[in-house]
Amino acid sequence: MILGSSGSIGRQAIDVTLSHPDDFRIIGLAAHKNVDTLLRQLEELNPIFVCLVNEEAARDLKARYSGPAKVLAGKEGLEEISTLPEADLILNAIVGSSGLAATLSAINAKKQLALANKESLVAAGDLVNERLKKQNMRLIPVDSEHNALWQCMVGEDISEISKMILTASGGPFWGKPKEASEKVTPEQALDHPRWRMGRRVTIDSATLMNKGFEVIEAHHLFGIPYEKIEVLVHPQSIIHSLVEFVDGSLKAHLGPTDMRLPILYSFSWPKRLQSTLERLDLAKVQRLDFFNVRTSDSPCLALALTAAEKGLSYPTVLNAADEVAVDAFLSGKIGFAEIGNIINTVLEKHDPITIGSIGDFEVVDAWARDRAESVVLRT
Ligand SMILES: NC(=O)c1ccc[n+]([C@@H]2O[C@H](COP(=O)([O-])OP(=O)(O)OC[C@H]3O[C@@H](n4cnc5c(N)ncnc54)[C@H](OP(=O)(O)O)[C@@H]3O)[C@@H](O)[C@H]2O)c1
Incomplete structure (x- = not known):
């Protein structure tokens, strides 16, 4: 299905x-x-x-x-x-x-x-x-990073993890001056260097909000505390994520940047099936680069990590406000740099509740969308 x-x-x-x-x-x-x-x-x-x-x-x-x-x-x-x-x-x-x-x-x-x-x-x-x-x-995780973590966890005990490292390509503006990203058009932001994805996730990748979402996703999927989840920029997107264990060993999942690979494993698990998908030629790849992310340079990632730590309904608001702000950017109503500002304004106005039912979710989601839309109108 x-x-x-x-x-x-x-x-x-x-x-x-x-x-x-x-x-x-x-x-x-x-x-x-x-x-x-x-x-x-x-x-x-x-x-x-x-x-x-x-x-x-x-x-x-x-x-x-x-x-x-x-x-x-x-x-x-x-x-x-x-x-x-x-x-x-x-x-x-x-x-x-x-x-x-x-x-x-x-x-x-x-x-x-x-x-x-x-x-x-x-x-x-x-x-x-x-x-x-x-x-x-x-759940079976399909997202490439989480599917990679899940594969690294086969045969391992969750209590023996010292940290999980989510890799990020950095999106189309990684390493470019901040001012350059302030003037980008939707077409430029949609031009992801490594992955061909739907419009929303591509913009979320460009703002690094997607990586913030993935930190929250990893926390809920693996029951791992936020302080044990790290983000590392890896522009080649060859290592899809890593798990570090208490003895200092690191396990990484490597593969071509092709979502059909995690999809296939999600469908075939616990077995593996023969496939004709492209093989990774490491001699051609030659080098793998890694960089720490400064949240001061990534306002959306910083918002996501703060909302994650605060918990309750903050992540619900984060997501709803982001959906509205990304739509507004794609339809030319706001600039790229406004995405984070709009989400921040909505989060600051929020009185959190516990999301204990779908009804709670619907109330908060609708409130956040409504707020975000009025902030867009005033922008
Ligand atoms: N694309 C990737 O490489 C990638 C990688 C990892 C994770 N993800 C995640 O996978 C999910 C899908 O991403 P995507 O890139 O495939 O998105 P997408 O290309 O925009 O496709 C979204 C799909 O959702 C359907 N849809 C939208 N609103 C719906 C609704 N209210 N009810 C039922 N169906 C609805 C769309 O139908 P219509 O076409 O009829 O609108 C379309 O089939 C997202 O959560 C994304 O974060 C994507």
Whole structure:
């Protein structure tokens, strides 16, 4: 089951399944409103279910599609498709905190869940973990850094970790003067040096907010305290992350910059499958560089780390305000440097609560979006 099938991760996941026809079969697809792509995917994959969350787009799909798949619509449709008894594994590759409902539905139905939607853990990590604990389940991390950490942890004991190191490419503006990044256009910010990704995660990579999200994601996935998680800029993106153990040993995961590799391992785990994906030629790579990150040069990363430490609903606000600010930047309403300022203003105005239910999440998420939108209007 692929949720977010029209997106960057969704399409790469389809590619992975098509290259392993004897191992995987896609039985359902879901997206927001991209009718044309879903029609092409229906034709190619012949699933049993399809869902578009946008009701109008779902009506359009029904009118244009005459195949056998059952067409579902809206949030109810997404819930149904995330809990289908026919599915062995759900990949949640929806972008943004709108992926949270599907994460919780899949956990409630005790479905094996491969999670690319990091916002589920950023916006409501404690809630997701509480549900996982109740169901005696673990998530499969798809994000390349977390998938790398997970692979480094095979056969290891979490109590013997001294730290986890998340690598960051640094994005398109790493090493450039701060003033240069203040005038960038959305096109320049979308031009990531190493990864081809969806628009939001690409902008979050350029501001380093994405790395802040990943620190929060690692904390919730592995139950590791924030003081044991570090970020290291590694522009070549060959080492996807590292784990340091109490005896001083370091384990690193290396590979080509290709999301199909962590997606494949997420699908094949606990086994590994043969693949034709590009092999890493270390002699060609020759050198691997690493740099510490100064949070004083990365305001969004600093905001994320502070929100993470404060906990409660601060990370929920961080994510919602970031979604609004990134949208505003992409639609030309604000400059690149305003993204962090807007998020900061919203965080400063927030009275935190505990996110103990989806209702708590919805209240805080809506408040933060509303606040962020009014700050955008005043900018
Ligand atoms: N791309 C990467 O390399 C990468 C790497 C690591 C982690 N991730 C994470 O993976 C997730 C997906 O990223 P992406 O880059 O694949 O994003 P993307 O290319 O923007 O695709 C997003 C997908 O989510 C769907 N979607 C959006 N809003 C939705 C809603 N309300 N309900 C249901 N579906 C909705 C979109 O459908 P429509 O097309 O119909 O709008 C699309 O299929 C994000 O959390 C991201 O942080 C991505």
